[in-house]
Structure formats: structure tokens, C-alpha cells
Amino acid sequence: MTSLFTLIKILNAPRLSGTQLLLTALLLFACLPGTSRPAYGHGSVVDEGDACVIQFGFYSAHFSIFQPGTSDHDNFCEDIPNAGDSVFIMEYRHDSMRQVPLEFRIMRNNSELGRFIRWQDIDAMPASELSADTVFLESLPPQPDGVARVMHRFDSTGDYIGIVSIPHPSEDILYHAVFPFRVGASAWSNWPWGLPVLALLWFVIRRARNRVSTSGGHHETV
Numbered sequence: 001m002t003s004l005f006t007l008i009k010i011l012n013a014p015r016l017s018g019t020q021l022l023l024t025a026l027l028l029f030a031c032l033p034g035t036s037r038p039a040y041g042h043g044s045v046v047d048e049g050d051a052c053v054i055q056f057g058f059y060s061a062h063f064s065i066f067q068p069g070t071s072d073h074d075n076f077c078e079d080i081p082n083a084g085d086s087v088f089i090m091e092y093r094h095d096s097m098r099q100v101p102l103e104f105r106i107m108r109n110n111s112e113l114g115r116f117i118r119w120q121d122i123d124a125m126p127a128s129e130l131s132a133d134t135v136f137l138e139s140l141p142p143q144p145d146g147v148a149r150v151m152h153r154f155d156s157t158g159d160y161i162g163i164v165s166i167p168h169p170s171e172d173i174l175y176h177a178v179f180p181f182r183v184g185a186s187a188w189s190n191w192p193w194g195l196p197v198l199a200l201l202w203f204v205i206r207r208a209r210n211r212v213s214t215s216g217g218h219h220e221t222v
Contacts, residue, residue, distance in 0.1 A: 043118070044164075044177035045078055052077040054090060056166060057175035059097055061090040061148075078162075078181035083154040086183075088162070092146040096169045099142055103166070104150045106136040109159035109180055117161060119176040135160075157184025 045054050045063055054063040064075040066089065070082040080086060092098060110133055111117045122130070136152045154160075164177040 043115075043179040045179040047077050053093075054164065054177050054179065056164060056177035057168070057173070059092075059094055059166060059175055061092045061097065063091075064089045078179055080154075080181070080183055083157050083183055085151065085153050088150040088152070090148040090164070092143070092148070095146070097166065098144055098146050099169050100167050101142055102140045102148055102164065104136075104138050104140065104148075105134060105163040105165070106152060107133040107161050107163070108135060109161045111161075114159070115180045117178065117180055119163075119178045122161070122163065122178065154183045158182070 045052055052063045053060050065080055066075055066087045067080055069085050140148055159182050162179045167174050
């Protein structure tokens, strides 16, 4: 909120110096949602601001990915910056989840649907294709402590799909959560967030130049 007030104050200044322009660009970037931490949601994973949540049926769990060997204590919703050892952690939000097993699958995303792939699309795949694209599959028993931990080492970067399957505690229902993600994500992986920054920065610079020209060509020294 402080950044927004500062930004408004700068934009209302009579003239913008080079320093103010740089500060404005930094503030614009800081005000964008999701820039405070490397977390973005796709598919069944939702970024709720202070935590990421994975949803399947009436179940949900806090969801994080860690890469302790390369990213220290940083946590990610889905896209991760490096290949290598990765730890997926789900902290159950419902006690009934502690009573049931869980299946965790990771497969290469070779679908033309890309980030828009859903369980219906995966369910329609031939068994041979599903098996060929799967790079990791693990079944976990019920977790009495309410925390499921899955470790996998990615040998290469690329686009993947995570699939978590968990049954209803008393009915014959199997829920699925599907989240496409990328291994080897960089700042450019989320380039659409930068478009508002560029547009607003262009507006600010043009506004500053117009003010300088209408004031008789006076230029403020930085």
C-alpha cells in the first residue's frame, strides 16, 4: 500500500527526473501481483497470496515445491527454476485426508493444450501414451501427520504435468488434481506480467517529456 501511495505522489509531480522515472518503474514492478515471491498458479493449484493451495474435489491442501540444493529456502507454487532434486509438499487441510492413500504422478507435457490441459484430457489418453510420458509415479500410504512429501530428481528442463489422485474416505470416488508446470523457469517465463509495467512506464516517460516541452525546455539535473 505504501508503494502505491508513493507511486501516485511521483506521478503527480510537476516534472519527473531520471531518478524518479527509475523509481517509478521499480514501484510499478513491485505493485504487480505475485512479484513478492516466485509463485503463480495453473490448473488445480491456486495462489492465494500468502500460500498456494492444491484442490481436488472437496479436498484441498497447502502446496509448495522446494529445491534445497539450488534455491535455498525459496518455495514455489509450480514453475521451478532448475532441474535437479525437488521436494513437493502438501499439508492437508482436512482431517479425512489423513485416512486415505495418495498417488503422485509426473509426466512430460507433450500435449498441444500446454498449460490448459485438464484431467479429462489426460483420462482420454491411450494407456501406452500415458505410460510413455510418465517420468515419476509414487503411491503414498495414509499420512497420519497430515503432510505428504514427494521427492523427485528432474534430469532435464521442460514442460511437465503433475497429477495427484486421492480417493474419497468412504465413497467410491477418486479425485484428481492436475497442475502443468515448467522446470527451468526464468523471469521470462512470466513475461505477460511485464506488459503493464512497460505500458505504464511509456505513459510516464511521455507525460514527463510533454511537461518539459510545455515548460520551455527546462531540464532538471539529476
